[in-house]
Amino acid sequence: MKKLLSTVALGIAALTIGQAASADPSRTAKLVIDGTEISTHAKGMAGGPLDELYSGWLFRSDETRALQLDDFDNPAFVFVDDGETLFNKVDGSEGKSCSSCHEAGDFKGLRPVLPRWNEAKGKIYSMENYINDCRTERMGADKWKWSKPKMTSMVALISLQSRGLPINVATDGPVADIYEKGKELYYTRVGQLDMACSNCHEDNYGNMIRADHLSQGQINGFPTYRLKNAKLNSIHARFKGCMKNIRAKPYGQGSDEFQALELYVASRGNGLSVEAPSVRN
């Protein structure tokens, strides 16, 4: 009898813990890769929408989180290797590869500040824009599509150089209007299901939406390898997926709208560490 009772009590305790674990980002998990700890939470900006910033990593299951603890286990590194091959591969009319002018390590510190204003071009630039400019203007090669494997692999390789550095995008000066536009998009309800980004990722992070644990929608881990589609996913491809889920017509990848949203969402994670390439569901 006593045994039965304690088993029941244990069961209830397990249930309670199980629920608590599903309702919140993990408070105890630590992202340590090759002996280096990467911070997965940060204080939000004073007066900003979020007091505490949490990496999406904290919202995933133990099994998914574990895949990011070792670069040999992290399936995204297959694509980082592809990126390295592409980096050294001559392409286009000028007989050049990326490595003719750069070493991958030169890009340390770039990922945290993107997207940013490009004065010479008079527009906001994401990493994809810089890569394609190099290809078309210096190498005489064709542009890569925004979210195709060659591009996401190259973005992963370049982003990796900044792993652990805090996201720090500028929101003022020449991008002030773009930031405001991104903010407006974030809070605009769209689609037949009539929801804004904020409904899930600001008001309900930590809650389950059916089997999915809602995160803050932070983009510090992109490009991210998703178990769902077994490839690297770009930020804009993820925005597109979200919009389709709520039955809204997505903006184009690389469009002004998605770049504005990228800037605004990145700024909501200012202070979180670059985690690329991350692993998610």
Place this chain on the structure above:
Amino acid sequence: MRSLAIASIGAAIFATSAFATEVAPDSVTFGEGGTVATSLTGVAGDPASGRKLFANRKLGNCLACHVNSELSEQQFHGEIGPSLDGVASRYDEAKLRGILVNSKMSFEDTMMPSFYRLKNGARTMKKFDGKTILTAQQLEDVLAYLKTLK
């Protein structure tokens, strides 16, 4: 002459269609506090069908956001909205129908979709634009099921 022809077509539809009295999404009348007192179809809802719609991810998908112990055989109940256990004891039929038709009439700024409304968020995909999430009868079926959750 032309109006006569239209009138006779209308009469024919009225005479033959089982949904003759169906209320169009634009014609739903809301009462105090966002209630909708009368059935959208005049045909009694089927709770068994409503139970299936409740869990169906492409139709009601209510389980995405609400816990419902009566559907314990389904894994993963959402935590976004309130639990629907005992919801029929908290709200009467007119209130429940009103929430399903257009949740915003009951709860300003709620995240809950409106299941029988034509105009929803911006940029609705062509495939869904100008369409309701549920048909009138599907909505009445879901309502009939909710009424069993006492």
